[in-house]
Amino acid sequence: xxxxxxxxxxxxxxxxxxxxxxxxxxxxxxxxxxxxxxxxxxxxxxxxxxxxxxxxxxxxxxxxxxxxxxxxxxxxxxxxxxxxxxxxxxxxx
Amino acid sequence: xxxxxxxxxxxxxxxxxxxxxxxxxxxxxxxxxxxxxxxxxxxxxxxxxxxxxxxxxxxxxxxxxxxxxxxxxxxxxxxxxxxxxxxxxxxxxxxxxxxxxxxxxxxxxxxxxxxxxxxxxxxxxxxxxxxxxxxxxxxxxxxxxxxxxxxxxxxxxxxxxxxxxxxxxxxxxxxxxxxxxxxxxxxxxxxxxxxxxxxxxxxxxxxxxxxxxxxxxxxxxxxxxxxxxxxxxxxxxxxxxxxxxxxxxxxxxxxxxxxxxxxxxxxxxxxxxxxxxxxxxxxxxxxxxxxxxxxxxxxxxxxxxxxxxxxxxxxxxxxxxxxxxxxxxxxxxxxxxxxxxxxxxxxxxxx
Numbered sequence: 085x086x087x088x089x090x091x092x093x094x095x096x097x098x099x100x101x102x103x104x105x106x107x108x109x110x111x112x113x114x115x116x117x118x119x120x121x122x123x124x125x126x127x128x129x130x131x132x133x134x135x136x137x138x139x140x141x142x143x144x145x146x147x148x149x150x151x152x153x154x155x156x157x158x159x160x161x162x163x164x165x166x167x168x169x170x171x172x173x174x175x176x177x
Numbered sequence: 178x179x180x181x182x183x184x185x186x187x188x189x190x191x192x193x194x195x196x197x198x199x200x201x202x203x204x205x206x207x208x209x210x211x212x213x214x215x216x217x218x219x220x221x222x223x224x225x226x227x228x229x230x231x232x233x234x235x236x237x238x239x240x241x242x243x244x245x246x247x248x249x250x251x252x253x254x255x256x257x258x259x260x261x262x263x264x265x266x267x268x269x270x271x272x273x274x275x276x277x278x279x280x281x282x283x284x285x286x287x288x289x290x291x292x293x294x295x296x297x298x299x300x301x302x303x304x305x306x307x308x309x310x311x312x313x314x315x316x317x318x319x320x321x322x323x324x325x326x327x328x329x330x331x332x333x334x335x336x337x338x339x340x341x342x343x344x345x346x347x348x349x350x351x352x353x354x355x356x357x358x359x360x361x362x363x364x365x366x367x368x369x370x371x372x373x374x375x376x377x378x379x380x381x382x383x384x385x386x387x388x389x390x391x392x393x394x395x396x397x398x399x400x401x402x403x404x405x406x407x408x409x410x411x412x413x414x415x416x417x418x419x420x421x422x423x424x425x426x427x428x429x430x431x432x433x434x435x436x437x438x439x440x441x442x443x444x445x446x447x448x449x450x451x452x453x454x455x456x457x458x459x460x461x462x463x464x465x466x467x468x469x470x471x472x473x474x475x476x477x478x479x480x481x482x483x484x485x486x487x488x489x490x491x492x493x494x495x496x497x498x499x500x501x502x503x504x505x506x507x508x509x510x511x512x513x514x515x516x517x518x519x520x521x522x523x524x525x526x527x528x
Contacts, residue, residue, distance in 0.1 A: 109296060110324035113273075113339045117332035120364075147307055149327040150334035153233070 105130055105143045116141075117150050133158065228353050228456055229406065232302070232329065235351050235454040239278075239303035242450030246282075246309075250449065252434055253280035256491050257287050257346050259430060260375050263495060264292030264342070271341035271371065272296060277330055277362075279348025279375075280449075282310050290319070292342065298335070300326045301348075306450075333361040342371040347491070350376040350407055351454065359420035359496075369500035372422055373493075377451075378429060379409045380490035384478045385442065385470075391477075392470040401459035413492045422496025423503055430491050435484040439474035440467075442487050 105125065106114075116123055116134035123132040123141070131140040132148055139155035141148060257280055264271065270293030276284050278301045285299065299314075301307050307325045314323045328334045330345070330352050343362045352358045362372055382404060389403040408416065410429050417425035436442045446452050479485050497503060514522075 107324060109322065110298065110326070113275075113298060113324075113336050114326065114334050115336045117328060117334035120337065122336075144304060144327075145308070147304065147311070147325045147327055149304060150332075151236075151302060151327060151329045152332050154327075 106132075106146065106148055110148070114148060114150065117152055118155075131156075230351050230353050231454045231456050231458075232331070232351070232353070235450070236302045238447075238452055238454060239301065239450040240305040242448055243303060243305040243309045245448040246450075247448065249286075250280070250283065252432060252445075252489060253283040253347065253449065254287060255432060256280065256375050256430075257283035259491075260284070260344065260346055260373055260493060261287055261291050263373055263493070264294075264371075267292070267371065269341075269369070269371075273339065273341050274298070275300065275335060275340045275343045275365065277343065277345040277348050278302065278351075280346040281344075281348070282306075282313060284344055284346050285310060285314060285323070286317070288321070294321065294342070296322045296324070298324045298326060298340075300328045300330075300335075302327065302329050303450075330358045330361075333358070333365055335361075335365040337364050338367050340365050340370060341367055342373065345374040345376075347375055347377065347449075347451075349374055350405065355408065356416055356419050359416060359422075363421050363496075363498055366498040368498055369502065370498045372496045372498070375491050375493050376413075377407055378413075378490035378492040379407045380431065380488055381407055383488055384474060384485070385439070385487065388439065388470045388474040388477060392466055392473050395473075396463065396466045396469050402455050402457050403453055403459075405453070405455060408492065410492055413494050417494055417496045420496070421499070423499050423505065424495075424497045426493075426495040428493050430493065432489040432491065433486045434489065435480070435486050437484060439471040439485055442474075442485065 111123075111125070114123055114132070115121060116136055116139070118139070119134060119136035121134060121136035123134050125131075126133045126140065129140060131142050132150070133140045134155075138158045139152075140158055141150050141155045143149070261284065272293065272295045274292070274294045274296070275298045281299050281301060285297070288294065288297075299307065299310050301310070304327045307327050311323075311325050314325075326334065330349060331354055343366060345362075349355060349358060359372070359374075366372060386404045390400050393400045393403075410427065413427040414425055417427065434442075434445075436445065443452075474485055
């Protein structure tokens with residue numbers, strides 16, 4: 085029961101304003117594993133985006149996956165369009 | 178076949194000697210040309226990087242270990258307990274902690290409020306392992322705020338100066354670039370933060386090492402590396418200093434675990450995710466050779482009660498991130514009084 089509640093919380097993003105899909109306390113401590121620059125949460129794809137190297141890292145079941153190999157290279161045009169939606173959160177970081 | 182061993186030894190030496198400049202180089206490429214940093218991500222390591230361990234294979238090993246491991250593991254528990262004991266030696270509290278790979282599950286279970294940890298981030302390469310820890314964490318209810326991340330120790334995704342302590346229990350001996358990983362840990366620590374690590378040392382599984390060598394020579398006429406090159410105790414101090422930790426401390430503990438047979442030992446290693454992940458490994462192990470190894474193990478090292486002992490040497494490393502409040506030696510040659518004058522001074526005082 086507790087677990088369900090926790091995962092619900094995680095998915096709804098109540099627990100984490102800053103990180104969206106992940107708790108804020110965790111999002112604050114995470115950076116891009118390659119560039120060590122801040123990550124931005126992209127709501128449309130539900131992933132963490134490192135703008136410095138243009139890679140998006142998936143969040144699987146509320147657990148961010150920041151192994152460089154799991155990152156997906158961002159297409160530049162797609163990146164732009166996603167950028168508009170998530171601009172605010174990038175500034176906050 | 179001896180060349181295989183020599184190459185492994187040489188590779189280990191390279192591991193210990195090279196990485197600092199490699200790391201610096203990679204930092205440069207990250208900041209100067211982000212696109213180059215990506216190559217590292219895609220290939221899981223740059224072309225020129227020394228690679229000894231197959232990290233992808235290790236990841237799969239740990240996926241398997243996530244379901245193969247038992248509720249408790251006496252060895253992992255003993256090591257984790259010993260490591261956490263060190264937190265109690267510090268008067269400082271460590272509100273935010275990062276726990277890396279290896280037996281982090283045992284660390285989480287045995288933490289019991291030690292070190293004043295309020296927020297714990299648990300990280301591992303294997304998503305299955307992390308999920309398992311999360312289930313475990315949901316079952317325990319001690320009010321500790323725990324977060325989970327899938328990440329690689331070689332590419333630590335943790336913000337600079339954000340953690341009070343970093344604990345790594347039996348995980349770092351699988352990194353290709355141990356000094357590099359430790360430098361990243363130091364960067365992630367707040368000033369006066371504590372780095373605590375336990376790694377397996379060179380004496381580990383020496384019985385199995387010998388048995389494997391003899392059996393392979395006997396059955397296949399040569400040997401292939403079946404065992405990782407491991408850090409020696411004397412390396413550990415150097416590693417800490419090279420990574421820039423202050424007040425380094427190293428101590429060694431040796432555990433002997435008794436098994437009913439050598440096959441049971443291998444079973445245990447599998448459950449811990451500690452099986453061979455060398456790039457140079459021979460992917461084929463003949464049943465014949467495996468059984469011969471077990472037989473040789475039994476005859477050479479078997480005890481009277483029919484069990485076989487296995488040695489695990491664990492090296493504990495403690496280091497602090499630099500802080501002005503820490504005691505340190507004065508610069509060489511900065512003394513203003515000579516020792517002989519000092520003696521004279523004391524002599525005159527006494528008289």
